[in-house]
Amino acid sequence: xxxxxxxxxxxxxxxxxxxxxxxxxxxxxxxxxxxxxxxxxxxxxxxxxxxxxxxxxxxxxxxxxxxxxxxxxxxxxxxxxxxxxxxxxxxxxxxxxxxxxxxxxxxxxxxxxxxxxxxxxxxxxxxxxxxxxxxxxxxxxxxxxxxxxxxxxxxxxxxxxxxxxxxxxxxxxxxxxxxxxxxxxxxxxxxxxxxxxxxxxxxxxxxxxxxxxxxxxxxxx
Amino acid sequence: xxxxxxxxxxxxxxxxxxxxxxxxxxxxxxxxxxxxxxxxxxxxxxxxxxxxxxxxxxxxxxxxxxxxxxxxxxxxxxxxxxxxxxxxxxxxxxxxxxxxxx
Numbered sequence: 001x002x003x004x005x006x007x008x009x010x011x012x013x014x015x016x017x018x019x020x021x022x023x024x025x026x027x028x029x030x031x032x033x034x035x036x037x038x039x040x041x042x043x044x045x046x047x048x049x050x051x052x053x054x055x056x057x058x059x060x061x062x063x064x065x066x067x068x069x070x071x072x073x074x075x076x077x078x079x080x081x082x083x084x085x086x087x088x089x090x091x092x093x094x095x096x097x098x099x100x101x102x103x104x105x106x107x108x109x110x111x112x113x114x115x116x117x118x119x120x121x122x123x124x125x126x127x128x129x130x131x132x133x134x135x136x137x138x139x140x141x142x143x144x145x146x147x148x149x150x151x152x153x154x155x156x157x158x159x160x161x162x163x164x165x166x167x168x169x170x171x172x173x174x175x176x177x178x179x180x181x182x183x184x185x186x187x188x189x190x191x192x193x194x195x196x197x198x199x200x201x202x203x204x205x206x207x208x209x210x211x212x213x214x215x216x217x218x219x220x221x
Numbered sequence: 222x223x224x225x226x227x228x229x230x231x232x233x234x235x236x237x238x239x240x241x242x243x244x245x246x247x248x249x250x251x252x253x254x255x256x257x258x259x260x261x262x263x264x265x266x267x268x269x270x271x272x273x274x275x276x277x278x279x280x281x282x283x284x285x286x287x288x289x290x291x292x293x294x295x296x297x298x299x300x301x302x303x304x305x306x307x308x309x310x311x312x313x314x315x316x317x318x319x320x321x322x323x
Contacts, residue, residue, distance in 0.1 A: 010226035044320045074241060075231045118228075150259045197224045215226045 004200040010215055012118075012203060013196040016073040021192055023065025028134075031058030032171040039164060059141055066138065083119045084127035090114040091121040098122070101181065115208035126178055133170045137163060 013021070034055035041048060070077055093114045099122055103109040119127060140159040148156055182189050185206070191198040204211040283289055287303075300308040 005225070008226060009224040011224040011228070041320070045318065048320060070245070074238075075233055078233050078237060078241070079231045147256060150256060150263060200226060210228075214229055216229050218225060218227055 004204070004211070006201060008200040009197050010200050010203055010211070011197050012191050014076075015196070016069070017076055018192060018196055020065055020069040020073065020076075023061060023068065027058050027060075027062030027065055028174065029058075030054055031062055032167065032174070034058065035164075035167050036171070039168075056145065059138075059145070062134070063138055063142075066134065080127065080131075083117065084124045084131065086117075087121075087124070090116065091124065094121040095125075101184075105184070116206065116210070118207055118210040118214065120206070122177075122181075126173060129173055130170060133166050137166050137170065140166075 034051045037043070037051045038048070038055060043051065091114075094116065097103070097111050097113060099120055100111045100113040103111050140163040143151055143155065143159045144163060151159070182192075187198055187202050188206070200211060200215075286292055296302055296305075296308070300311060302308070
C-alpha cells in the first residue's frame with residue numbers, strides 16, 4: 001500500500017459533482033415529499049394546489065440539475081457509468097457482509113470488509129437504481145406535466161403508475177438508505193456538502209483501492 | 222482548504238463520447254418527432270371539427286333559444302317559464318367539494 005502523509009488531503013468530489021448533488025438535494029427532496037402528499041391527498045383544495053406547485057418547482061430543479069451534469073460534466077457521467085457497472089469478486093464479498101454496517105451498528109462488531117474503489121457495492125447498487133429510476137421518473141413526469149393532452153390515454157395511465165411506483169421506491173431507498181448511511185459516515189457527508197476534500201487516511205479506510213490506484217499528487221503550476 | 226491529491230483524469234475515448242452524444246441525440250430527436258407528430262394530428266382534427274361547426278352555424282335557421290319551438294313547448298308544458306322555480310330546480314346544480322372523496 002502506498003504511503004501517504006498523515007495530514008495529506010485529497011479532493012474527492014469536485015465542484016461540478018457537488019453542485020449537481022446540491023441540485024439533487026434541493027430538487028429531489030421537496031419533489032419526493034410533495035409526491036407522497038399528492039398520492040395520499042391529506043389536504044383539501046388550495047392545500048393540494050400548493051403541494052402540486054412545490055412538486056413542479058422541485059421537478060424543474062431536478063431536471064435542470066440532471067441536464068447541467070450530463071452536458072457540462074459528461075466525463076463524470078462516464079466515470080459514474082463505468083463505476084456502477086464494474087462488479088468484481090470484492091463486490092460479491094462486500095454484499096455478503098453488507099459492508100459490515102449492520103454488524104457495526106446493531107451488534108457493535110467490526111468484521112473484515114473487502115477493499116473498495118470510489119464507490120462501494122451498496123453505492124453501486126443505488127447508483128444503478130437512481131440512474132435509470134430518475135430518468136424514467138423524469139420522462140413520465142414530463143409526459144404528465146407537459147404532454148397529457150397529446151398522448152394516448154394508455155400512455156398517460158402507465159406513465160402515472162410508473163411515476164408513482166418508481167417515485168415511492170426511490171424515495172424509500174434514498175431516505176432509508178442513502179441519507180441515513182451518509183449521515184452515519186459523517187466525514188463523507190462533510191466532504192460532499194463542504195469543499196469536497198477529506199484526509200487521505202480517512203479515504204483509505206473506506207476506499208482503499210481508489211486511494212492506492214486512482215489518485216495522484218496535484219501538479220504544481 | 223488546499224489539497225495534495227486529486228483523482229486521476231478520466232479518459233473518455235472518442236468512441237465513447239460519440240456514442241454518448243448519439244444516444245442523447247436519438248432520445249431527444251425521437252421525443253421531439255413523436256410529440257410534434259401527435260400534436261399536429263390533434264390540431265388537424267380540431268381544425269376539421271371547427272370548420273364543421275361553422276358550417277352547421279351557417280346552415281341553421283334558428284339562432285336564439287327563445288325562437289326554439291321545442292324549448293318553448295317544454296317550458297309551457299313542464300317548467301312554466303324561463304327562470305321559474307321549477308326550471309331552477311330542474312336545470313341547476315350546487316357545488317360539492319370533490320377533492321377528497323369519502
